[in-house]
Amino acid sequence: MPVSASRSHDFSAGHRVHGHEGKCQHLHGHNYRVHFEVVPIDGALDGVGRVMDFGAIKVLCNFLEREWDHRLLIWVNDPWLPVLQQIDPQGVVMVPFNPTAERMAMFLVDNAGPVLLAGTGCRLAKVIIEETRKCSASFSL
Numbered sequence: 001m002p003v004s005a006s007r008s009h010d011f012s013a014g015h016r017v018h019g020h021e022g023k024c025q026h027l028h029g030h031n032y033r034v035h036f037e038v039v040p041i042d043g044a045l046d047g048v049g050r051v052m053d054f055g056a057i058k059v060l061c062n063f064l065e066r067e068w069d070h071r072l073l074i075w076v077n078d079p080w081l082p083v084l085q086q087i088d089p090q091g092v093v094m095v096p097f098n099p100t101a102e103r104m105a106m107f108l109v110d111n112a113g114p115v116l117l118a119g120t121g122c123r124l125a126k127v128i129i130e131e132t133r134k135c136s137a138s139f140s141l
């Protein structure tokens, strides 16, 4: 197992899971906790002995604050999207995936991580999304 550094971040957001058989099809929200795990691309620590400074990992937390915190995450293919955008155009975030915890983790690893960590010598290797204190999903490369 390669060396890694992790940082977590809490944010609040609404969503609904299109096609869900139960109550998650309704508009509702969570106090999410996200764990980011970062690894050095070359597998080596820096001269100080770090994967990357914990403060620098915060760029991933800032993405959550800027893009998703206190917003409503709605899949671009969700038939409710046009109505919800009319009600709150600033509050609705159109995402290219049905916003389950699994898909959110995959999006962060596949799309946000490579952009946000470009040029740092590190990559986002794993994301864990806790939707509640009991339920979480993870994705890793």
Ligand SMILES: [Zn+2]
Pocket (backbone or CB within 6 Å): 015, 024, 028, 029, 030, 131
């Ligand atoms: Zn939910």
